[in-house]
Amino acid sequence: MNRRINGAILLAASAAAVAFAPVTAGAATPFNAPEVTFAGTGTGTVTATLHNTNDRGQCWAEAGVGPENNHVFFGGSRPESLANPGQTIKTSLEGLEPGTTITARGGCVNGAEFELSETVTVTVPAAKPATGSFGG
Known part of the structure; x- marks a missing residue:
């Protein structure tokens, strides 16, 4: 009977050691704001x-x-x-007031992960005079 108790205690101790052993998980890949340019x-x-x-x-x-x-x-x-x-994409804002400025930035989200790029100021292009030659 003594043998049986020791075996049970050894089994319980082994289970406890496994349960409390430190877990070393691989480092999670950092989640970043997008690379973004505006023009x-x-x-x-x-x-x-x-x-x-x-990657997500x-x-x-x-x-x-x-x-x-x-x-x-x-x-x-x-x-x-x-x-x-x-992925890399191009996307636009149209119909903006020519000659004004906007503030722009990019962002990424994955569930609770959320990152924003720095905000930049962008000048909206104004109408350019037509070019060409006039008859003669």
Whole structure:
């Protein structure tokens, strides 16, 4: 009987050691803000080139527009305006007031993970005079 108790105690001690052993998990891949650049690409149009460097989540570009800094998303929040993991996209804001400025940034989200890029100021291109030659 003594043997049986010792075996049970040994089994319980082994189980406890396994339960309390330190767990070493692989380091999680960091979650980052997107790589994003903004450029005036036409009269009243600003285009964002957005790269999601993450292995998860989706990224977007957003801006503050007008005197009240109204919040808008590039590409009208359409699915094609979101960069999936490893993807680079171009998406635009059109119909902006030529010659004004907007504040713009990118962001990425994956559940509770959320990262924003730095905010930059972008000048909206104004109308350019037509070029060409006049008859003669």
